[in-house]
Amino acid sequence: MKTAEISNIADTAALAERLREFIGERYVVSATESKRPFECDGLSVYKQMPGLVVLPSSTEQVQKTLRLCSQHRIPVVVRGAGTGLSGGALPHRDGVLLSLTRLSRILEIDPDAGLARVQPGVTNLAISEACAPHGLFYAPDPSSQIACSIGGNVAENAGGVHCLKYGLTVHNVVQLTVVTIDGEIITVGCEGLAGAGPDMLALMIGSEGMLGVVTEVTVKLTPVPSHCQVILASFNQLEHAGDAVSAVIAEGIIPAGFEMMDSHAIQAAEDFVGAGYDTNAAALLLCELDGTEEEVRHCIEQVTAVFRQHNARSIRVSQNEAERLLFWKGRKSAFPAVGRISPDYYCMDGTIPRRMLSRVLSDISRLSKDYGLRVANVFHAGDGNLHPLILFDESQPGELQKAEAFGAEILRICVDAGGCITGEHGVGVEKLEQMLDQFSDAELAQLNAIKDALDPDALLNPGKGVPTLKRCQEYRST
Amino acid sequence: MPGVPLDVTAIAELLDRVRAATAAQRPLCIIGGNSKQFLGREQQGDPVDVSEHSGVVDYQPTELVITVRAGTTISELRQVLAEENQVLASEPPEFGGKATVGGSLACNLSGSSRPWNGSIRDHVLGVRIINGKAEHLRFGGQVMKNVAGYDVSRLQAGAMGTLGIITEVTLKVVPKPETSVTVCRPIGAGESLRIMNEICRGPVPLAGACWYAGDMYVRLAGPASVIGAAAARIEGEILPDGNDFWSRLGEMNLPFFADAKDLWCFLLRSTHDHFEQDEGWLIDWRGARRWVTARRDRDTLEGHVRDAGGELWQVRGAVQGADVFPARSAAYRKTLLQLKGALDPVGVFNPGRLYSWM
The missing domain is CATH 3.30.465.10 (Uridine Diphospho-n-acetylenolpyruvylglucosamine Reductase; domain 3)
Structure with a gap:
């Protein structure tokens, strides 16, 4: 990694002065206490105080900031709402933390075209709320959707419960305005759905703030389905539930959401919100179906039949909107619920082919015994995206390291099962080493070449996403 | 397998x-x-x-x-x-x-x-x-x-x-969707854009919306139990050989394409107004992709695109060696070359x- 030239306090002060000329006094933060809220994102085991926190309010201010940083070779870490789970927004000690929370306007909603143009700091949920009067919503719904920003969603290619049917961020964004490290503006994508030339829109989505800074996002809106019901089913064995998931998809049904929880997660969620879950079950499935009334009724019959064939203990179908929301409430609060039964937890994010669910879950359960750490599984079963939560106590010496080693082993199992190390949380700082499980050196070199081409001085979110060649050698030799 | x-x-x-x-x-x-x-x-x-x-x-x-x-x-x-x-x-x-x-x-x-x-x-x-x-x-x-x-x-x-x-x-x-149905009705191009975009606002299982030679075509695809009712809510006649029409459109086998020495393709926001007279146009993708045949002046067409924030492709009839995809800004070219x-x-x-x- 290349280091920036400006690295001492005096220079930071000089930089702050230059930035304040066009961003304003209040929005260039250098005082330690005021910078503290920015020292980590949702993965708080990684902390770093940034050199400066800068909060621009326009694309022009972003351009000027990047020009200045580029000129003085100062690292820039872009931050949205800071809800990321891989340390992607971990600040750089000598760099600028560029917070886009003030770019928070919805610029345009075109309900007829089914498009909304928004600034990156708008929260995910705010888009759906603004479109609700038109009978439309923005489909990707990460569990942090109340707080997370659309810019952060773009950086991570965020998913969520509904992406099984409606796709990920990459399927629901049609155009981006991107500021390059030189401060130039490019528009990628096309409102006409298929622009000419290489798909730079897809390249930017999920690039974790390492190739450019997004200052405007045009998203696709989806009509709110007229009907929606959820089936809650419990099973005596994890394997039965895992196989039931594959069987439903094999029937040709694409549920709007298809989630699974294991016994630890069921118990924690039930204690926390009292959603009426079957606490004696080893696994629970939530299968949401939406569409027209006829379509939903038809699918409920089919899914219920499949669940019976796979030895479901109990099957309940939501009878009204209040009950549907109650069934979901347990799942949606599962993470904080698990937080109550353990001092700390570490959330993993591997994805595997659905048919491997049972096998991988058994492997995780075996490892859990070997490591002496409990695991709660809450995840997007429909698309094979696992979120094992490893429970540990950071105050116990060595336990964090043990949890991390356990996590790394889970990700290797995912890769071996034909899957990948991250489905939606991103690589960030957290999974740099695991990138070596998924890619060869030549492939990593190709990814680095793309980074070097667009950001030759490695100023945009340096040290994240893709391990440098030097780090690869270090990892492979250990 | x-x-x-x-x-x-x-x-x-x-x-x-x-x-x-x-x-x-x-x-x-x-x-x-x-x-x-x-x-x-x-x-x-x-x-x-x-x-x-x-x-x-x-x-x-x-x-x-x-x-x-x-x-x-x-x-x-x-x-x-x-x-x-x-x-x-x-x-x-x-x-x-x-x-x-x-x-x-x-x-x-x-x-x-x-x-x-x-x-x-x-x-x-x-x-x-x-x-x-x-x-x-x-x-x-x-x-x-x-x-x-x-x-x-x-x-x-x-x-x-x-x-x-x-x-x-x-x-x-x-x-594979269980079934598909195509509804067709005679209408002007400009009016069809308005109607297509209106239909798209509802939770309807759509799989096509186009305007061609004086008719609007809307295709629905999904379970038979759903499609029948949805199609009944759209004004027009059921086209008996609907799949054949969409296949010929997708394969560029309609007479519209066969006869065209010049062919341009617009990609733009679906709600943008129709540009000109109806003749020589084919509107697909509910308005987001629009084909036009016949000799046109590139500058005039590019003027349309600039206003609509879209892209213009020249598919047939380009001068040898000319660029056929949209001109790009210096910053875009630089990024693409990198x-x-x-x-x-x-x-x-x-x-x-x-x-x-x-």
Whole structure:
């Protein structure tokens, strides 16, 4: 990694002065206490105080900031709402933390075209709320959707419960305005759905703030389905539930959401919100179906039949909107619920082919015994995206390291099962080493070449996403 | 269904070709089924035929995932999927059985269901490519969600072979809709745009909305129990051979295309007003893709596009050597050239195919 030239306090002060000329006094933060809220994102085991926190309010201010940083070779870490789970927004000690929370306007909603143009700091949920009067919503719904920003969603290619049917961020964004490290503006994508030339829109989505800074996002809106019901089913064995998931998809049904929880997660969620879950079950499935009334009724019959064939203990179908929301409430609060039964937890994010669910879950359960750490599984079963939560106590010496080693082993199992190390949380700082499980050196070199081409001085979110060649050698030799 | 293993010999030969071309700095012209030479600029360089590199590598119907070699034709792929009652959601054209999967990803052409079902770009889960350093690399994978590394797989969509030779593609497939119905009614182009966009606002299982030769066509696809009721809510007559119409539109087999010496394609926000008189226009994708035939002045058409924030492609009738895809800003060109350099440092893959400057 290349280091920036400006690295001492005096220079930071000089930089702050230059930035304040066009961003304003209040929005260039250098005082330690005021910078503290920015020292980590949702993965708080990684902390770093940034050199400066800068909060621009326009694309022009972003351009000027990047020009200045580029000129003085100062690292820039872009931050949205800071809800990321891989340390992607971990600040750089000598760099600028560029917070886009003030770019928070919805610029345009075109309900007829089914498009909304928004600034990156708008929260995910705010888009759906603004479109609700038109009978439309923005489909990707990460569990942090109340707080997370659309810019952060773009950086991570965020998913969520509904992406099984409606796709990920990459399927629901049609155009981006991107500021390059030189401060130039490019528009990628096309409102006409298929622009000419290489798909730079897809390249930017999920690039974790390492190739450019997004200052405007045009998203696709989806009509709110007229009907929606959820089936809650419990099973005596994890394997039965895992196989039931594959069987439903094999029937040709694409549920709007298809989630699974294991016994630890069921118990924690039930204690926390009292959603009426079957606490004696080893696994629970939530299968949401939406569409027209006829379509939903038809699918409920089919899914219920499949669940019976796979030895479901109990099957309940939501009878009204209040009950549907109650069934979901347990799942949606599962993470904080698990937080109550353990001092700390570490959330993993591997994805595997659905048919491997049972096998991988058994492997995780075996490892859990070997490591002496409990695991709660809450995840997007429909698309094979696992979120094992490893429970540990950071105050116990060595336990964090043990949890991390356990996590790394889970990700290797995912890769071996034909899957990948991250489905939606991103690589960030957290999974740099695991990138070596998924890619060869030549492939990593190709990814680095793309980074070097667009950001030759490695100023945009340096040290994240893709391990440098030097780090690869270090990892492979250990 | 595990299929053919990696064709080691064929890959070794391709790697040799790239190595030799790079050493000699001689451009290569990548050819799959040679069915889309009408798109983009003229091909240059020594031909590299990848059509023989075909076959299903792995097919897991219950996962809704298939991996094929890039030379596999779309028609062959459709047949394999049909046996499991599955389809390619994006309906890429077959072009007389010649179009290959690699070429379809490289050009990213889609059928009329594009606004609802996405393009092949939306369904690609992973690729193997040969880059300009003659390395055979794998990006993405076989799972629906994968955010490790930059999305090199989707970057190939629309690149028209300028960023490497695609050798293998993994695609998400979908269950075949139980049935489809097409509703048709006579109407003017401008009015059809308004109605199409209005229909699209509702939760209706749409799979096509176009205007052609004085008629608006709306296609619905899904379970029979749902489609009948939904179609009844749309004004117009049921077209008896609806699928045939959409197929001829997607394959560019309608008389509209056959007769056209000049052909332009607009890609823009679907709600933008109709530009001119109705004659010579075909509106697809609920208004987001609009074809126009007959000789037109590029400046006039580009004026339309500038106002609409879209793109204009010249598909037929371009002056030899001219650029046919939209002009790009200096910053965009710089970024694209940087990317090209990262994947193809010597510039051997399809130079000039997309743009005169790349």
